[in-house]
Amino acid sequence: MMPFVKRAMAATALAVALALLASCGGGASSPTASPTPVAVAPTPPPIPKVALISIDGLRADALAKAQAPEIRKLMARGVYTLRARTVLPAMTLPAHTSMLTGLEPSVHKVVWDDYVADKGTVSVPTVFAIAHAAGKRTVAVVGKEKFKTLASPGTIDSFLVVSGGDAEVVNQAIVETGVGFDLLFVHLPDVDLTGHAQAWMSPAYMAAIEAADAAVGRLVAALPPQTTVILTADHGGKDKTHGADIPEDRTIPSVAAVCVYPSHVATARARLAGTAVKVASVATAFPSGQAALAVKLADVAAAAVLKNTVVVGSVNANKRHWYRAGEVLARADHAWLARLITRREPPESFMRALQRQPDDIKVVVQFADV
Ligand SMILES: [Zn+2]
Numbered sequence: 270m271m272p273f274v275k276r277a278m279a280a281t282a283l284a285v286a287l288a289l290l291a292s293c294g295g296g297a298s299s300p301t302a303s304p305t306p307v308a309v310a311p312t313p314p315p316i317p318k319v320a321l322i323s324i325d326g327l328r329a330d331a332l333a334k335a336q337a338p339e340i341r342k343l344m345a346r347g348v349y350t351l352r353a354r355t356v357l358p359a360m361t362l363p364a365h366t367s368m369l370t371g372l373e374p375s376v377h378k379v380v381w382d383d384y385v386a387d388k389g390t391v392s393v394p395t396v397f398a399i400a401h402a403a404g405k406r407t408v409a410v411v412g413k414e415k416f417k418t419l420a421s422p423g424t425i426d427s428f429l430v431v432s433g434g435d436a437e438v439v440n441q442a443i444v445e446t447g448v449g450f451d452l453l454f455v456h457l458p459d460v461d462l463t464g465h466a467q468a469w470m471s472p473a474y475m476a477a478i479e480a481a482d483a484a485v486g487r488l489v490a491a492l493p494p495q496t497t498v499i500l501t502a503d504h505g506g507k508d509k510t511h512g513a514d515i516p517e518d519r520t521i522p523s524v525a526a527v528c529v530y531p532s533h534v535a536t537a538r539a540r541l542a543g544t545a546v547k548v549a550s551v552a553t554a555f556p557s558g559q560a561a562l563a564v565k566l567a568d569v570a571a572a573a574v575l576k577n578t579v580v581v582g583s584v585n586a587n588k589r590h591w592y593r594a595g596e597v598l599a600r601a602d603h604a605w606l607a608r609l610i611t612r613r614e615p616p617e618s619f620m621r622a623l624q625r626q627p628d629d630i631k632v633v634v635q636f637a638d639v
Contacts, residue, residue, distance in 0.1 A: 317497065318452075318492070318493060318496040318497070319452050319453070319497045319499065320450075320453045320492055320496050320497070320498050321452070321453070321499045321500075322455045322457070322498065322499070322500045323455070323456050323457070323500075323502060323503055324500070324502050325412070325456060326460045326461025326464045326503070326511065327460050327502035327505070328469060328470070328502075328506060328517065328521070329351040329352065329353070329502075329505065329521055330520070331469070331474065332351065332478065333351055335475055335478040335482065337478060337479065338482065338486075339482045339483065339485045339489065340482050340522075340524065343485075343500055344524050348524075349524040350523050351520075353501065353520070353521050353523035354520060354521070355367075355502075355504050355519050355520075355521050357374070357514055357519070358382070358512045359503075359512050359513065359519050360382040360503075360504060360511070361382055361415065361461065361504065362379055362381065362418060363380050363382065364503035365416070365419065365503050366379040366391055366395075366418070366419060368501065369395045369419055369454070370391065370394065370395050370396070371396075372393055376393065378392065379418060382415065382512075383415060384413075384414045384418065386417075390417070390420060390422070391418055395419055395424060396452065397419070397421075397424040397452065397454070398421060398424040400452045401426065405452055406426050406427075406449055407425045407426050407451065408425070408427045408445045408454070409425050409429070409455075410441050410442040410445060410453075410455050410456070411428075411429070411430055411454070411455075411456040412431055412438045412459070413430070413456065413458050414430050416428075416430065416456060427448065429441050429445070434459045434462075435458065435459045435460075436480075436484055438456065439455070439457070439484040443487065446488075446491050446493070455488060459477050459480065460474065462477075463477035464477075464511070465509050466509070467509075468508055468509050469505065469507055469508065469509070469511075469517065485500065500522070500524040501521060501523045502522060504519065505518050505520055608630075610631045611630045611631060612626070612632045612633075613632075614633070614634050615635060616634055616635075616636055
């Protein structure tokens with residue numbers, strides 16, 4: 270596979286989680302089924318659903334301080350970092366365009382931050398366009414008009430600009446979950462608006478985060494089981510503004526609640542100790558011989574390999590083929606094999622593995638010497 274395309278930082282969690290389609294349910298708790306043998310026969314595809322929630326203007330360190338039990342629940346059952354970094358300019362429309370296209374502003378060209386009808390819609394494909402073209406139902410419920418820039422014709426099945434703030438956005442999103450979705454994007458505007466009015470980190474700003482948290486809780490409870498929930502932000506802020514290249518403006522949280530292999534958590538935690546990535550659950554497409562009941566390996570592998578969207582790594586084979594490949598590789602010319610791996614990165618620098626370099630053939634994130 271060739272997964273190592275250059276992606277904007279803000280979009281990385283999205284790319285990972287979209288690849289890891291087997292997931293834990295919305296309002297449901299983590300899988301608790303005991304490990305069972307992996308079924309290697311093709312299985313009917315599950316209907317993976319993704320809910321992407323963006324809290325406008327949510328600073329990572331503010332989330333760390335806030336009473337946010339609902340978001341903390343997502344963090345506890347998923348993977349998160351409080352040290353993600355958004356693009357420049359750290360503004361709502363450019364950053365959301367990066368989040369929803371996986372591209373830097375220099376590439377997607379949406380560098381303005383107001384709704385300007387004359388400028389039309391974004392010219393590169395969004396995640397909505399890709400999902401829609403794959404026959405998925407796409408829904409976006411947003412709290413600011415400027416998101417019209419991201420609603421290219423024929424890409425979002427239901428696009429709603431909602432006034433009335435976070436609570437009303439979530440009300441409409443809950444209605445949409447009843448209609449049905451494959452990809453649901455929900456934008457909550459109040460935290461940012463409160464920051465502009467009262468200052469980032471002010472008591473009012475912290476209270477807005479807590480209200481947004483409650484709204485997130487209502488939405489997550491309404492999601493169908495097996496929905497992958499991704500929660501992130503477009504930018505932070507300082508005093509009453511944002512947009513600069515300073516940590517206060519650029520550091521955002523990124524949470525992906527994806528539960529597949531609970532038994533691998535301890536290993537992953539140990540390997541990633543001291544890095545920005547906190548691990549509460551692990552999803553992998555390697556045939557480990559165990560899986561939660563909900564996992565459909567064929568689909569995870571298809572998403573990881575055929576769509577080239579995973580950053581962890583995968584093989585496109587069932588367990589028997591995987592072992593057979595191992596036997597063949599063991600007999601192969603090791604010097605030749607070694608030359609194919611042109612770069613090894615330690616887990617704490619995994620982002621570097623995503624940045625293509627001119628002579629890359631195969632880049633690996635190396636967890637251990639083997
Ligand atoms: Zn703002």
